[in-house]
Structure formats: C-alpha cells, structure tokens
Amino acid sequence: MSEDNFYNLTDNNSRQRKIYSISELNAEIKTLIEESFPFVWIFGEISNFRIPASGHYYFTLKDNVSQISAVMFRGQQRQLKFAPEDGMSVTGMGRLGLYEPRGTYQIILEYLEPSGIGALQIAFEKLKKRLAAEGCFDERHKKPLPFLPNHISVITSPTGAVIHDILNTINRRFANCQIQIMPVKVQGSGAAEEIAAALELLNARGEADVAILARGGGSLEDLQAFNTELVARAIFASNIPIISAVGHETDYTIADFTADLRAPTPTAAAELVVPQKSDLQRRCNDVSMRLQSKFLHYFERLNLHLTEISNRLIDPRRKLADYRLRLDDLCARFHRILLLRMRRERKYLDFWQNRLAANSPRFLLAKVNKQLEQINYNLIKSLTIYNHSKRINIRALTATLAALNPLAILARGYSVTRTIPEATVVTDPQTVALDQELEVMLAKGRLICRVKGKLNHGKKDF
Numbered sequence: 045m046s047e048d049n050f051y052n053l054t055d056n057n058s059r060q061r062k063i064y065s066i067s068e069l070n071a072e073i074k075t076l077i078e079e080s081f082p083f084v085w086i087f088g089e090i091s092n093f094r095i096p097a098s099g100h101y102y103f104t105l106k107d108n109v110s111q112i113s114a115v116m117f118r119g120q121q122r123q124l125k126f127a128p129e130d131g132m133s134v135t136g137m138g139r140l141g142l143y144e145p146r147g148t149y150q151i152i153l154e155y156l157e158p159s160g161i162g163a164l165q166i167a168f169e170k171l172k173k174r175l176a177a178e179g180c181f182d183e184r185h186k187k188p189l190p191f192l193p194n195h196i197s198v199i200t201s202p203t204g205a206v207i208h209d210i211l212n213t214i215n216r217r218f219a220n221c222q223i224q225i226m227p228v229k230v231q232g233s234g235a236a237e238e239i240a241a242a243l244e245l246l247n248a249r250g251e252a253d254v255a256i257l258a259r260g261g262g263s264l265e266d267l268q269a270f271n272t273e274l275v276a277r278a279i280f281a282s283n284i285p286i287i288s289a290v291g292h293e294t295d296y297t298i299a300d301f302t303a304d305l306r307a308p309t310p311t312a313a314a315e316l317v318v319p320q321k322s323d324l325q326r327r328c329n330d331v332s333m334r335l336q337s338k339f340l341h342y343f344e345r346l347n348l349h350l351t352e353i354s355n356r357l358i359d360p361r362r363k364l365a366d367y368r369l370r371l372d373d374l375c376a377r378f379h380r381i382l383l384l385r386m387r388r389e390r391k392y393l394d395f396w397q398n399r400l401a402a403n404s405p406r407f408l409l410a411k412v413n414k415q416l417e418q419i420n421y422n423l424i425k426s427l428t429i430y431n432h433s434k435r436i437n438i439r440a441l442t443a444t445l446a447a448l449n450p451l452a453i454l455a456r457g458y459s460v461t462r463t464i465p466e467a468t469v470v471t472d473p474q475t476v477a478l479d480q481e482l483e484v485m486l487a488k489g490r491l492i493c494r495v496k497g498k499l500n501h502g503k504k505d506f
Contacts (some may be wrong), residue, residue, distance in 0.1 A: 066147070067144065070142060070144040070147050071144065073142055073149075074141065074142035074144060077140045077142055078139065078140065078141055078142075081139065081140040082139055083137060083139050083154075084137070084139070084140065084151070085135065085136070086105060086112075086135070086136055086137075086138070086151060087107075087134075087136075087159065088106055088107050088112075088133070089105065089106055089107070089131065089132070089133050089134075090103050090104070090105065090128055090129065090130055090132050090133075090134060091103065091105075091106055091130055091131070092104045093128060093129060093130050098118070099121075100115060100116065100118055101114075101115065101116040101117075101121065102114075102115050103115075103128070103130075105136075105151070112150065113149075113150035113151070114136070114138070114151050115150055115151075115152055115153070116138075116152075116153040116156060117152070120153065120154050120155070123155065124156060125157075125166055125167030125170060126157075126158055126170065127170075133159040134156055134157065134159055135156075135157055135159050136151075136153045136154075136155060136156040136157070137153070137154055137155040137156075138151045138152050138153035139152055139154070140152075167271070168264070168271050168298065171271065171272075171276070171298055172298060172301065175273070175298065180276065180301075180302050181301045181302065185280070186304045186305070187283075187284075187285040187304045188285065188304075189254055189285050189287070189304070189305060190253045190254055190285070192218075192319065192324075193221075193253035193254045193318065194253055195222050195224065195251050195252045195253050196214065196221060196223050196224070196252065196253070196254055196255070196256065196318070197223075197224045197225075197226055197251075197252035197254075197255040197256070197284075198211075198223060198224070198225050198226065198255070198256045198258060199226045199239065199242045199243070199255060199256065199257045200225075200228065200256075200257070200258040200259060201228065201229065201230045201259070202225060202227035204230070204259075205260065206258045206259060206260050206310045207225060207258075209310055209314070210256060210258060210310050210313065211223065213311050213314035213315060214317070217315065217318050217320050217321060218318040218319065218320070218321040221318060224251070226242045226245070226246065228241075228242050229269070230269060230270075231262065231266045231267070231268070231269055232269075235268075235269035236268075236269040236270075236274045236275050237274065239257070239269060239270075239275050239278070240275055240277075243257075243278040243279060243281075243282055243286075244278060247281075247283050247284055250283075252284050253284070253285075254286075254287065254317055255282075255284050255286050255287070256286075256289055256307075256313045256314070256317060257270075257286055257288050257289065257299060257303065258289040258290065258310040258313060259289075259290045259291065260310070261291045261295060267290060267291055267295065267297050270288075270290045270297040270298065270299040270300075271297050271298045271299075272298070273298075275298070275299055276299065276301075279299055279303055280302050285304045285305070286303045286304050286305075287303060287304065287306075287313045287316060287317060288302075288303035288305070288306050288313075289306075289307040289308075289310040289312065289313035292308070292309065293308035451487065454486060455487040459485060459486050460484070460485040461482050461483070461484050461485075462483045462485065463480070463483070464481045464483055464492075467483070470482065473498040473500045474498075474500060476498070478495050478496070478497070478498070479494055479495060479496075480494070480495050481493070481494055482494075
C-alpha cells in the first residue's frame with residue numbers, strides 16, 4: 045500500500061470509528077455479561093477465603109485449569125447452613141458481574157451448598173452444636189414420665205402405619221387408655237410448622253400427661269422437619285413430657301436430643317409410655333397378699349400382747365391397799381429421818397456457837413494488845429542498841445579521819461612544796477630548776493620561794 049493510500053484510509057476510518065474510554069468499555073462489557081448470564085450454577089473448590097470488616101465473603105472458585113473470583117454478601121449468608129472454608133468443594137448459584145474499577149469479572153453468589161457432604165447433614169450438625177451449647181440437651185431439663193398416664197397424646201401422621209402400631213401396642217399393654225391423636229404432616233413443606241403448632245396447642249390445653257412425637261423411618265430429607273430449630277424449640281418449651289420416636293433405631297434427629305426421652309421406634313415409645321397391665325395386676329395381687337399377711341401377723345401380735353397385759357393386771361382395791369400401806373411406811377420413815385436431821389443440825393449449831401464464843405473479838409483484842417505492847421518494847425530496845433553502836437562507830441571513824449587529815453600533819457611542822465603554776469607536788473629536787481618559783485603550803489598560810497640551790501645524794505647545785 046502506498047503512503048498516499050494509507051493516509052486516505054486513515055482519514056476515512058477516523059470519520060467512521062468509535063473510540064471507547066476504559067470506563068465506557070468496562071460498562072459495555074458489564075452490561076453484556078450481566079445480560080448474557082443472569083443466573084448460572086457453578087461448581088468448584090474454595091480457595092483464598094477471607095472475611096473483611098464488611099462481613100462479606102470473598103474467595104476464589106477453581107477447578108483443575110481455571111479459577112474465578114466470587115463474592116457472597118452478608119444478606120445472602122443467612123441462608124447458609126454450613127461455614128465455608130478453604131479446600132471445600134461447593135455448588136453455587138449466582139450472577140456474573142464486572143467490577144469496573146479493576147476491569148475484572150466475578151460471580152456474585154446468591155446460594156451456596158457443599159458438595160460431597162450434604163447440606164442437610166451440615167445444617168444438622170450446626171444446629172445440634174448450637175442447641176447443645178445453649179443447654180437444650182442437658183439432663184437437668186428432662187422431665188420424668190408419669191408412671192401410669194391418664195391421658196396420652198400422639199403427634200403423628202393420621203394415615204401412616206405408625207399410628208396403628210402405637211394404638212395396637214398401647215391397647216395390648218393397657219386397654220381402655222385414653223389416647224388423643226393430633227394429626228400433623230411429618231415431612232415436606234409446612235411439616236415443621238404443623239408439629240410446632242401441635243406442641244403449642246398440646247401445652248395450651250394442658251390435658252395430656254405425656255405426648256409421643258412419632259414418625260416412621262426415612263432419609264435425612266424425609267426427617268428434615270424433626271431437625272428444624274422450630275420443632276426443637278417447641279419441644280424444649282413444652283411443660284408436658286415428650287417422647288421422641290422418629291425413624292428407626294439408627295436414626296437420630298434434633299427432636300430426639302431435645303425430647304425428654306428418646307424411643308428407638310414408635311412401637312418402643314408405646315411400650316415406654318404405659319406399663320403392662322397384666323404385670324401391674326400381678327404386682328397388685330402380690331402386694332395385696334403381702335398386706336393381708338402382714339395385717340394378720342400384726343393382729344396376732346396385738347392379741348398376744350393384750351392377753352399378757354390382762355394376765356398381769358391386778359385388782360385395783362388390792363393395789364390401793366398396798367399403796368396405803370406404803371404411804372404409811374413412807375410417812376413413818378420421813379418422821380424418823382426428820383427427827384434425826386433436826387438433832388444433827390442442832391449439834392452442828394451448838395458446835396459453831398462454841399467456836400464463835402471462843403473466837404470473840406474481845407478475847408482477840410486483849411491478845412493483840414499484849415502482842416502490840418511487846419512489839420513496842422522490843423522496837424524501842426532495838427533502836428537504843430542500834431543508836432549506841434552507831435555512835436561508837438562514828439567516834440572511831442572520826443579519830444581515823446583526824447589522824448589522816450593533811451592539815452594535822454602540817455600542824456606538826458611539816459609543809460608541802462608545789463610548782464607554780466602546775467601545782468605539782470615536789471618530791472625530787474631534780475624535777476625543779478634553779479631560780480624556779482615554788483609554793484610552800486604551811487599549816488597557816490603559804491610561802492612563795494625561789495630555788496637558790498639543790499642537794500641530791502651529796503651533790504650540790506647552786
């Protein structure tokens with residue numbers, strides 16, 4: 045193509061073509077995808093599962109070769125009966141959409157269920173775990189069954205074989221028992237609501253002593269009405285004891301855990317609700333015979349005891365005569381004892397009177413006065429002797445003190461020489477120097493002298 049032809053073609057295309065912005069292109073693609081795929085079912089494995097602060101579920105669905113982004117908003121999560129997690133294979137239904145800011149397409153899921161393990165089983169385990177955490181299955185909430193109920197209510201389908209089995213078993217075990225049948229749907233749409241309404245009506249009437257909630261065996265889908273939270277709450281709120289007899293012996297439902305007693309089969313529930321009438325009659329006969337035997341033995345013991353007491357009974361007049369004689373004897377004994385007691389008390393009183401006279405205060409006062417005079421005399425005598433001995437000691441100590449008095453020595457012509465100003469007594473001429481002034485203490489006064497010479501062991505020093 046020549047350069048002139050190229051420019052001509054370019055000019056023609058510029059006049060005919062439409063140029064999209066990125067936003068416009070993404071909007072066109074978004075409209076095209078959403079109109080072409082309004083709702084699709086998709087199967088894949090969850091990976092990169094995350095829940096941001098908004099509460100929406102964001103994850104990736106992948107198979108062996110491809111993957112697609114998926115989102116499930118909070119409004120749709122209420123319908124989930126399981127908790128999604130990485131590695132779980134799921135089947136979902138949603139609509140395709142394009143996230144325009146990033147230009148990526150994703151599937152917005154409206155419904156999600158696990159593949160492999162059933163959604164009903166997961167919902168069963170989830171509800172069971174939650175109700176167990178609330179304490180709905182605790183034994184402390186279980187109500188005991190009456191031993192012999194007067195009124196039995198059966199909540200089940202009126203057309204199935206279950207009701208006939210229950211009625212036949214109850215009539216066989218205890219005929220003429222009052223039974224009330226409350227017909228409900230036991231599977232399908234609206235079954236859970238009818239069962240819950242029947243339980244509420246049963247408690248509102250308050251006529252029944254016990255109720256049997258029964259259904260035959262079936263798949264997990266068939267028993268779904270008994271695995272709903274609505275039925276479980278109604279059973280737990282019931283004031284009437286409920287026996288759950290749903291399915292076969294290996295089938296377990298939420299109603300079995302919530303009920304006050306679980307029966308493995310509806311027939312077993314009928315056997316549990318009423319005792320065997322023949323067994324009760326036999327037990328009544330046994331108890332009646334034991335009561336008759338015990339009463340006969342009791343009456344025989346009473347007759348023997350009465351006969352024994354009658355034989356021991358004495359004529360009342362003889363008994364009165366014996367009591368009169370005993371009373372006279374007791375009066376004589378009491379009189380003698382009283383006289384002896386009075387004599388003993390009188391002797392005791394005389395003894396204490398004599399002792400009191402011997403210890404009269406006048407005698408004690410004269411005796412104490414004599415003792416006081418003797419003590420005064422001894423005290424004066426002791427003080428005189430003590431004073432005389434102390435005077436002698438004072439005279440001896442005075443003579444000794446006078447003999448040792450330095451002034452007395454000075455009075456005999458002696459003197460004491462001391463240095464000035466130290467006032468040291470001079471006993472050796474070597475301790476003083478020539479021309480040193482000394483103080484000479486006499487008996488009367490003092491002399492101040494100057495050393496002119498010293499003589500020590502024949503040596504003179506002037």
